[in-house]
Amino acid sequence: MKIEQFEMERMQSTWENVVEMDLSESGVRPVTLRELAEMGLDIEGILNTPLGYSQSNGTIPLREALAEQYPGATPDHIEVTNGTSEANYLLALALVRAGDEVAFEVPNYMQYWGLPRSLGAKMNCFHLRLDADWEPDWEEFERGVTERTRLVYVSNPNNPSGSVLSERAMQRIVERVEKTGSYLVADEVYLGAEIQGERTSSFWGMGERVIVTSGLSKAYGIPGVRIGWIVGPREVVAECWAQHDYVTIAPNRISDAIARVAVRADNREKLYARTRGILQGNLPRVREWVESFEGFLSFREPRAGALCLIRYHAATPSVELCERIRVNQSVLIVPGKQLGVEAFLRIWIGGKPEFLKEGLRRIGVELRQEVRSQESEVRMAPRDSDF
C-alpha cells in the first residue's frame, strides 16, 4: 500500500522538538512513573521484569480490567495495541478494502482520512456544524452513510473541537449504521477528559456494529507508554489480532504492567480528575485571550479535551499563518487545514499555566500583526469617490 502523508503528524514530528514552545500537543502534561508508583505501580517489580515479549493481544489481567469498563465485554472482545493509533490502524487493515466507502466526520484527527484513502476506499465526509453546536450535518450524514458504507468514523469527544455528541445524535448514528450494515468506529480516547459537564457516554453497547477505540494517551495523561485498545464484536477483534501479528506482534510488556495500574477504577478516576484540574485551570486564560482580540478571534469552548479550536476572521490560509507563528515566534500550533477546516487554529491547553500564557502572548504578536494588516488594507481600499 502506498500511503499518503499524514500532514499534521509529519508537521509535528518535524518541528515539535525544534521549536521553543510546542503548543501543537493534544494531551495533558504527562503523568510520571513516580505518580504511578504512588497509585500502586510496583517499581521494584518493574526493575525485576525480564524484558521479554508480552501477550500479543494484551495480558489477560489487563483485558479483564478493561472489560469491566465496557458492560457486556469479555477479554475476547478486547485487543490491546500500541496506542490508539495502532488500534485504529488495525481496524482499517481488518475491515477496509479497495472500493469500499468510508464515512468520516470533519473536523477530526485525520488518521481516518489518509488511511482508508490509501487502502483504496472512497471517502464521504460529513461535517460537525459550528452553527449547530457541533451537531453533525444530518443531510450530509445520511447521504454519506449508505449500504455501500463499510465503516463510519467519529471521534467523541471530538479532536479538535472538544465537542461531545448529544445522546440523541449518538442514537441516530447507531440506528443508521445498523440499518446500512456499516460498522461504527468511535474513537473515545478523549472520554474522561471532560472540562465541564458530565462524563461522556460511550458508544459501547448501543448496537451490534459498534467498535470503540481508546487508550492511555489523552484522558489518562500517559501517552508515552503507547497503550491503546479496541473493544468490538469478537469476530472483528479476532481479525485485528491477525493483523497485529504482522504489524508489531505485541504491546510492550512494561507498558502492559503500567496500564494494569492506570485503568484500575480508583486510579482511572484519579487520573481523569488530574486531567480535568489541568484543563479547568487553563481554559479561562484562553477565554480572556480570545476576548482581547475583540471579534478577530472566536471559539466555542471545548466540553472535553486539551484543545481549543479557534476561528480567526481573516483570509490568510491557516498553514501560512501557523508557519509565520513558528518561524517568527518559535511556537508550534496546528493549522485548521490539517484537521479538515480552514480559518481555524488548534491550540494546546494541557500544559503548565505559565507555558500557555507565554505561548498565547507569542501567538498574539503575529495575530495582532494580521489584524493591523487587515486594517491597513481596509484603509488602502479605493472608495467610490476615488473614481
Ligand SMILES: Cc1ncc(COP(=O)(O)O)c(C=O)c1O
Ligand atoms: C482522536 C485521536 N485518536 C488517536 C490518537 C492517537 O493516539 P495514541 O497516542 O493513543 O496513539 C489521537 C492523537 O492525537 C487522537 O487525537
